Amino acid sequence: MEITHVKFYDNLVTVGNKKKGNVKDYVFDAGLFYLPTGLVPVDLPATRAACKLCKNYNNNGGCPPYTGELSKMVSRYPYMYTFYILFHIYDGPIGALVNEEKKKRVRRWVMVVKWWDFVFSPLIRRVIVPVANSIPEIKTQVLYYGNCRMCGSTPCAYKTGENKCRHPERREFSMESVGIRVDWLMQLIGVETQWFLKKQGKHGILPRWANHLYKATAILSQEELDVDELAQKIQQLLRQQRNRK
Secondary structure (H helix, E strand, O other): OOOEEEEEEEEEEEEOOOOOOOOEEEEEEEEEEEEEHHHOOEOHHHHHHHHOOOOOOOOOOOOOOOOOOHHHOOOOOOEEEEEEEEEEHHHOOOHHHHHOOHHHHHHHHHHHHHHHHHHHHHHHHHHHHHHHHOOOOOOEEEEEOOOOOOOOOOOOHHHHOOOOOOOHHHOOEEOHHHOEOHHHHHHOOOOOOOOOEEEEEOOEEEEEOOOEEEEEEEEEEOOOOOHHHHHHHHHHHHHHOOOOO
16 A cells, blocks of 8 residues: 655654753654545554544543444545654653653653653644645544533533534544554554553552654545645644744
């Protein structure tokens, strides 16, 4: 299967506060690839089973059982463009943590995951949202990761029992919620999915450290888009991320 894949090199994200003088740049990888929606790897039973283990299941409008299924979206959205960010763990502020005492590594592990999410979740949105909004003449659907957050600090209507989305035009579905096996999808471009796995040690439960983490989001489109044009927009937005406060 031939996949159109564009990689973006020398990407930087600035973390810290310039006024306090603790600013530092971190390097990350990014890419965009196209795959016909009908060829996207799907395993709805497996992804729904995984979703049931999450506290957002049945409590969030962007999560099952309130989401659609990719297999039923193919006819409307035959084209899928996936944007991803990949970050090598030991390039981050946690590189020195591997030398910490083992009994402290569980706490440090949580810090790693939270730092990763704090930095890269907003960044990927700062890229994909403007790109999706730049093609209003074409009907598109953006698939994110995790639960829908469009109500902000207000509890989701599905959690409070209203069972009707307050902002249906902005409602967010994750890639996994519609059945996409993101791990299989990323394998198609040679990216392995790694996890922080817990194991029992003499100091208690310790994590097995991943070498990298990634976040992926996708634009489903009714019409074929110009990959090179999308790539140019993404490259421009990635450059704007430099020197952000």
